[in-house]
Amino acid sequence: RVAEDFGVIVSFDPKPMIGDWNGAGAHTNFSTEPMRIDGGLAHIEKAIDLLSKRHKAHIRAYDPNEGADNARRLTGLHETSSINDFSAGVANRGASIRIPRQVGEEGKGYLEDRRPSSNC
Numbered sequence: 507r508v509a510e511d512f513g514v515i516v517s518f519d520p521k522p523m524i525g526d527w528n529g530a531g532a533h534t535n536f537s538t539e540p541m542r543i544d545g546g547l548a549h550i551e552k553a554i555d556l557l558s559k560r561h562k563a564h565i566r567a568y569d570p571n572e573g574a575d576n577a578r579r580l581t582g583l584h585e586t587s588s589i590n591d592f593s594a595g596v597a598n599r600g601a602s603i604r605i606p607r608q609v610g611e612e613g614k615g616y617l618e619d620r621r622p623s624s625n626c
Contacts, residue, residue, distance in 0.1 A: 520569070520623040521578040528584030530624035532568075537616035546614030547605075554594045554603050554617065561592040561602070568622040576623040587620065 509516045521529035540549040557564065569576040573589065580589035585599040594603040596610035602621050609615030 518625040520575050520625060526584075528586055529579035531579065531586075531620060532622040532624050532626050534619045534622055535616050536619070541616060542614055544614060547609070550605060550609070550615070550617050554605075557603060557619070558592045558594070564619075564621060565589060568626050570625055575625060576621070579623060580621065 508514075518530075520531060521527075537546075538549065538553075540546060541553070565576065565580075566572040577589050580586050582588035582591075582600070587593050587600060587602040591602075593601040594605065595601045596605045597607040598604055599620070602619070604618040604620055606615065606618065609617075
């Protein structure tokens with residue numbers, strides 16, 4: 507009711523206003539136990555490889571309009587990846603999947619899927 511009290515309209519649309527800005531995503535961090543122990547980076551890289559093979563299916567699933575809403579956000583600009591291309595990298599906020607810098611340095615941890623839209 508806070509928005510209502512202040513006359514604010516809330517939208518979960520990933521890019522509710524046209525313009526030169528990054529929009530809103532539902533970045534998702536996840537790991538499995540093998541990813542979090544010594545040598546975990548190999549498990550993270552394997553997961554990323556598997557995610558890459560289903561990129562188009564994930565894009566459709568991460569947006570209630572099968573990717574149409576997210577297409578306005580995932581342009582490859584403003585720290586977003588291109589909706590058409592899968593990418594991954596350490597500390598790369600412009601990648602589909604980001605491995606945090608600390609995870610890259612420690613060789614274990616988690617990954618961040620930056621593709622889901624805010625209205626997923």
